[in-house]
Amino acid sequence: MHIYFSGIGGTAISSLALIAHEAGYEVSGSDARPSQYLDYLREHGVTDTHMGVDADFIASVHAKKPIDWFVYGSAQPMDFPDHPEFEFCRRQGIKMSKRDEFLSRLIKDKGLKLIAVAGTHGKTTTTAIATWIFKNFGVPVSYSGGAKLSFGDLAEYDPRAEYFVYEADEYDRNFLSFYPEIALISGVDWDHPDIYPTREGYLAAFREFIDQSVKTFIWNDDAQELGSEASDSITPVDEQDPEIERQIKLAGRVNRLDAWLVARGLGSTLGKSQEEMIDSLNKFPGVSRRFEKLQDNLFTDSAHTPPKIRGALQMAHEIAGDNVVVVYEGLHNTRQHFIKDELKDLFNGVKELYIVPSYLARENPDLELLTPDKILDLLSDSAKEKAHAAQLDEGLKQSIQNHLSNGDLVLCLSAGGAGSLDEWLRRNLPAG
Secondary structure, X not given: OEEEEEOOOOHHHHHHHHHHHHOOOEEEEEEOOOOHHHHHHHHOOOOXXXXXXXXXXXXXXXXXXXXXXXXXXXXXXXXXOOOHHHHHHHHHOOEEEEHHHHHHHHHHHOOOEEEEEEOOOOHHHHHHHHHHHHHHOOOOOEEEOOOOEOOEOOEEOOOOOOEEEEEOOOHHHHHHHOOOOEEEXXXXXXXXXXXXXXXXXXXXXXXXXXXXXXXXXXEHHHHHHHOOOOOOOEEEEOOOOHHHHHHOOOOOHHHHHHHHHHHHHHHHHHOOOXXXXXXXXXXXXXXXXXXEEEEOOEXXXXXXXXXXXHHHHHHHHHHHOOOEEEEEEEEOHHHHHHHHHHHHHHOOOOOEEEEEEEEOOOOOOOXXXXXXXXXXXXXXXXXXXXXXXXXXXXXXXXXXXXXXXXXXXXXXXXXXXXXXXXXXXXXXXOOO
């Protein structure tokens, strides 16, 4: 089967393209811009790719070997309303779907059991921890998460594996394409108002996901919020259990919670005791873009919702006390409007705050652009006293270097991808 991936340079699509390639499918694709993930795919044998979005390349690929399935991400129709590849596929009668429908088919065709990690926050780290557990115990596993791993490829299809570990994203209702053997729900807090205009609509999607899962492990508070009672298929887990802090030694409360959820959810599947699971979890080496160390005292983190940001801040303060400096890049202008009331006090406890322009994608054009100065105006008086509107320029670079020289921990809350704060940091402040 020949699969063409549109947006093949994105994190999620590139992971799926690599899995499809390793599973024996013919793979080709395109992306509008260069990316490190596209380079990664080429290094791993996925070479029939194109930079740019036009009909000529996909037509030439189809002429060489007919495309059976055109796979795209949720952002593609929004970013390119008159997408030429979409038009080509419609004219040719080529099957088209979002990425999750294809992955669901692959899992079924290969006879895999799905371990799906869902949640508003924590799902990328939880997916990585679940993958780590399998690999650390030497159990074959196929997987796809939202970040690069230090202990494995970006994604992997292992023909020996019984299980597939997957980060199941709720955006655009993608996670409802799946029927997991085990669902781990790492946290539920209303997000993506462009897809779920009401909190109840968001919660209803998670209830549906739980109904589609054979076994679900979920935090007590979230289970109560969803009205999901303990049963043979639902196991609420106590997030206040003192054993979490006593047994899990990872830095950061959020990481300790993610690890505990994996311990509770996968111990019996792997046939391991609680003690064996904890010992392995405490060796977890971390994951890129989740409190990732770029150099001494300089960290990048993809936290973009208030609970995620609080979690990243807690970890920073756990390490550096009061000497925490934050560089904040909002992920989407639409989301900044959605969370602006919570932004007021979010950064009260930091030593200094730099606000750079938000990373723009999938935006509502009717909303006012919240510039750094306008976001600064939303903050509490105490936060304003130590906040600065900034740009990704030499001035910000010098400020960060000065803080590092003074022994401060600099936490950069950033989007990923081309033109983001994260990319700017790796280019301008690489590890020494």
